[in-house]
Amino acid sequence: MSTETRDILQSAADWQAAGRKVALATVVSTWGSAPRPAGSQLAIAENGDFVGSVSGGCVEGAVVAEALEIMRSGTPKQLDFGVSNDEAWEVGLACGGKISVFVERLE
Amino acid sequence: MKRELLDQLLADRAAQRTVVVATHLASGDQRLIHPGDDDPLAAEAALAIQSDKPRTAETADGDVFLNVFNPPLRMIIVGAVHIAQALAPMAAMTGYDVTIVDPRQAWATPERFPDIRILDAWPDEALAELQPDHRTAIVTLTHDPKLDDPALQAALSSDAFYIGSLGSRGTHAKRIQRLETAGFDESRHSRIHGPVGLNIGAKSPAEIAVSIMGQVTAALRGVAA
Known part of the structure; x- marks a missing residue:
């Protein structure tokens, strides 16, 4: 496991210990030239702070927005991003890849 | 979660x-x-x-x-010798957390191994402390049975994914005999890659390090080499 992953999960734990709502996003599959491999993670706090990455910047904004909603609802969700998926998402991957991201609340 | x-x-x-x-x-x-x-x-x-x-x-x-x-990849190199000076930075660059083990203090110096962790302990003590696991490669480079043999015995009792030992075919055959005498039969000692490294005609210490690093990578990735 990389040092980066270490810091992401520890940040999630620390934020929650400090009384903040936290969500975790994980890349679960990729197609084509996706910028981050499956397993890459992003931890999001309720004020919008985040550490880690799921795409190298292309879709983090949309993932954070969705994560804030999931922090409230508690219902995990799988989000698909990609240039060929134009009806569902306006944000795409400039590189032409597709990724699927699982977002969950830290209970 | x-x-x-x-x-x-x-x-x-x-x-x-x-x-x-x-x-x-x-x-x-x-x-x-x-x-x-x-x-x-x-x-x-x-x-x-x-x-x-x-x-x-x-x-x-x-x-x-x-x-x-998975825990981080580690490489334990026994013998602060010339080949180790090439292998240690090469392994670090490949993503391994490297430790050099050599009780001979004249060899294991920070000047010879900048930025590499050095343990000046006997190999069996060092391996007991480091606790090699299935993400650890162990390479012995001393040729000296006093140092290599205890390291290999400890390595064979671990889950290390790679064990390699430097030495010619003759040296390796004698080493195997000593291990058998010590109770390690073929089903156990056949894990040792010896002579160490891929057969790429390596001559210089750096080239030998390349051949070892290639073999370690093949073992990690589950490819026969």
């Missing part, structure tokens, strides 16, 4: 234990799978651990994402 599961994951990581987080994508239900656990997805989890890559298992209940948390 439940807080208890995250805490266990963080504890596993701190203890350098391999663990897989299994997530049922439709429901978000999660559990941890450790190597050797009696779990319906144990075989799929083992593949993910071996390749060090997450994978998705298709089950009757839907897709389960298996995210692997």
Whole structure:
């Protein structure tokens, strides 16, 4: 496991210990030239702070927005991003890849 | 993710234990799978651990994402010799956490091994302390039975994914004889790569380091070499 992953999960734990709502996003599959491999993670706090990455910047904004909603609802969700998926998402991957991201609340 | 599961994951990581987080994508239900656990997805989890890559298992209940948390790769080099001076930085560049073991203090100096951890202990003591696991490669480079043999005996009693020992065919044959006398039969000592390294005609210390690094990589990735 990389040092980066270490810091992401520890940040999630620390934020929650400090009384903040936290969500975790994980890349679960990729197609084509996706910028981050499956397993890459992003931890999001309720004020919008985040550490880690799921795409190298292309879709983090949309993932954070969705994560804030999931922090409230508690219902995990799988989000698909990609240039060929134009009806569902306006944000795409400039590189032409597709990724699927699982977002969950830290209970 | 439940807080208890995250805490266990963080504890596993701190203890350098391999663990897989299994997530049922439709429901978000999660559990941890450790190597050797009696779990319906144990075989799929083992593949993910071996390749060090997450994978998705298709089950009757839907897709389960298996995210692997392996401890860092390590290389333990016994013998602060000339080849080690090339192999240590090469392994570090390849992503290994490198430790050099040599009780001979004139050899194991920070000047010869900048930025590499050095243990000036006897190899059996050093290996007992370092506790090599399935993400550890062990390479002995001293040619000296006093140093290499205890290291190899400790290595053979560990889960190290790679054990290599420098020495000519003749040296290696004698080494094998000594190990057999010490009670390590062929089913155990055949794990040792000796003479060490891929056969690429390596001559210089750096070239020999390349041949070792290639063989270690093949072992890590499960390719015969």
